[in-house]
Amino acid sequence: MNRVRLLVFNAALGALDYRVPEGMAVEPGSVVVAPLGPRQIVGIAWEEERLPAESVPDARLRPLAEVLPVPPLRAELRRLIEWTADYYCAPLSAVARMVISSGGALRGPATMTEYRLSGGMPERMTSQRERAMERLEGEQATIRELAEIAGVSEGVLRGLVNQGAMEAVTVDCDRPYPRARAGHATVDLNPEQAAVAARLVEAVNEGVFAPFLLDGVTGSGKTETYFEAVAAALDADRQVLVLLPEIALTQAFLRRFEDRFGAPPVVWHSSLKSTERRRAWRAIASGEAQVVVGARSALFLPYARLGLIVVDEAHEVSFKQDDGVRYNARDVAVMRAHFERLPVVLASATPALESLQMAESGIYERLELPSRFGAAELPAIDTVDLTEDPPERGRWLASRLARELAERLDKGEQSLLFLNRRGYAPLTLCRNCGFRFECPNCTAWLVEHRFTRRLACHHCGHETAPPATCPECGEPDCLVACGPGVERIADEVAEILPGARVAVATSDTLNSPERAAEFVAQVEERAIDVIVGTQLVTKGFHFPELTLVGVVDADLGLEGGDLRAAERTYQQVAQVAGRAGRGEKPGQVLIQTRHPEAPVIAALAAGDRDAFYAAETEARRHAGAPPFGRWAAIIVSSEDEAEAKEAARAIGGTRPDLADIAIYGPAPAPLSLLRGRYRYRLLINARRSARLQETIRSWLDALAFPRGVRVSIDIDPYSFV
C-alpha cells in the first residue's frame, strides 16, 4: 500500500492522507491534485514524519487524481516553508501558498490568445472605440486586461475585433526570456569596489552559506559591485534573486541591469498580469530564468538552482509584510541562503541596527564602500532651526531654504524637497465649528488631495468629495487645511518661485512603472526644477543635476511611539540627503527642525553615522529592544467592538507568567478602528533566550474565539499601530 501525506492550502483542513495509485510517481515536494468531497484540491506531498495528521486506515484512503507537471519543491524550500511558519507563528498552508503563487503555472505548457491593434480602422467610430484605440497603442494582452487598461467594457473591444481593428495573436505561454550575458559590458570599478566584488565572486564560486553586509555610502556604486557577483553566478549557470523594496522604482534599475548584462532580468511583483506571472513562475521553477528582480514575494518562488541572493536597500521597512504571513523578507532571505547553502548580500547605506549588530558579532561579513564613485563627494549637511527662522504663517519653508531654492533655479540646477506626507493637508476642519473630517472605518483623519479633489483615508482607501457645506454646522465654504502635505509644499514653491517647474512625486502620482519612468526621464531632461516628494524619492534615483535637498520637517518621524522612530528618521534623511550632489557639482542638504539638538538630528548634521548608531545601540540595549531583546505583538480585531474587547481580555487574563517575557496590555491599538474592525493589542518584550514563539502558540492555542474575531501574531513587528 502506497500512501502519501499532503500539505493543502486550507489551514482548517490540516494535513490529509491519500493513496498513490499504481504507476503514479510521487515524491516529497510533488505538487498533486487530490479529491476532497465532490471537489478537487491542490496539495504538496510532504514527509509524513514532519507533518502530523490524524491517522486514516488504508481502506478509507482515496486515490490521488494526478501529479501536476511541475518540478517537485526541493527539500531546501520545504525546510524554508517550515521554518517561516514556525518562526512567524503562521499556518504552513499560508506560507506554501506564497510558493505556489500562480495557479496557471501548474498546468503545464500552453498557448493563449492575446489581442492588439491591427492598424485597421473600424467601419463605424464611436467615442468609446476611439478612446480604446488611443489607450491601447503598443499594448498586447487578453481582452479582459485590455478592457481594464483602456477603461472600456470588453464588449467595446470585441466590437473592434469583429471589425478588424484588433487582431488575435497566439502566444506561447512559456516563450523563453532573452539571455543575460556575464561578459556583455566592460566594467570599470574603483579599487574599493574591485576588492568587494572579488570577495563576493569568491563566495559565489565556493557555493557555501555566506551572509554579507554590503555597507556603502549613497552613490558608492554598491549595485555595480554586486553585479560582479551576479555575473559570476551567470557564468556558473546558477540563478540569482535580487530583492528590491519599491517596484515603482525599478525602471532605473532595470536599465542599469540591461546595460550591464545585455538583457532585462525576469521581473516579479504583485501587479504582474496573470500570464506574466505564470511565465515567470515556470521559468523560475525550470531554471530557465537566470536573474529574478522582485518585490519581497519573489523570495518564496521555487528556484531550481539558486546561486546568490541580494537584498538591496536592505534596511527598508517595505520588506516587512504586515498582513497574512507577517514575515520580514530581509531575515527570511538569510534563512533561505542558509538552507540552500549560498551567499546572501544585504546592501544598504543605512543598515538596520539588527544587521549592523550581526556584522559586529562576526555572523555577517562586513564589506565597506566608504566613498562615492568618481568625482562625486558626499553633500554638506546643515540644519535650519525653525524656532529661530520660522516660516511665515501658512507657509512651511524657512527663508534660508527658500533662498537656496531660488539660487539653484538661477543656476539651472535641480532641487528636491522631502516631506513624508501625501496629499495637500493631513487634516481638514470647519472654520466655523471646528468639525474634523474623520474616516468612518478607521481612527484616522481624512487627507485632502487637491489634484483629485478628494478627501481620502490613507489606511483603508475610503474617499469622499469635499462637501460644499460643513456636515456638522451647515456653514458653506468653511473648510480649512491644517498642516502641510506635498501638494501644499508644491503650491508654496510655485508661489515663491513662479518660474519654477515643480513636480510632485508620491505613490499617487507615480503609481505605475510607466509613470515612474516618465518622471525619471523628465528630471533627466531637466524639464523639472523642483521635485516635492515622499519617501518614494529617498532612494534609487540618481540625478546628477540635483544639488539641493531640503527636508521640510525632520521632526515628523520622531513623533508617535514607534520603537524604531529614530532609526527610521536617520535612514530616511540620510537616504534623501544622498540624492544631492551625485554628479560633479557638490550637494547641499538643509534639514528643517525644531529640535536641532536631538541626537538623531545632530548626528545627521555632523555626518557622524557612528555617533548615531552608538547612541541608538545604547538606547535599545537599555530598553531590551531588538537586537538585544525581542518584540512581538498580538492584535485582536472584530467588527463588533464588545467582542474584540472580550477576546482581548480573555487573552490578557490567561497570560503566562514567565521571568524572561514581559506582556503589556491588552489596550486599544493606536489605530483602534481600522477598515471597520475594532482592534486591541498586546505587546510582548522577551529576552533573547526566551522561547517566544512556543510560549505564544501554547498560550493562544488553549483559547477559543467567536467566528468574527481575528487574532494575529506579529513576530519582530515594525508597525506599532
Ligand SMILES: [Zn+2]
Ligand atoms: Zn462646521
Ligand SMILES: [Zn+2]
Ligand atoms: Zn479609513
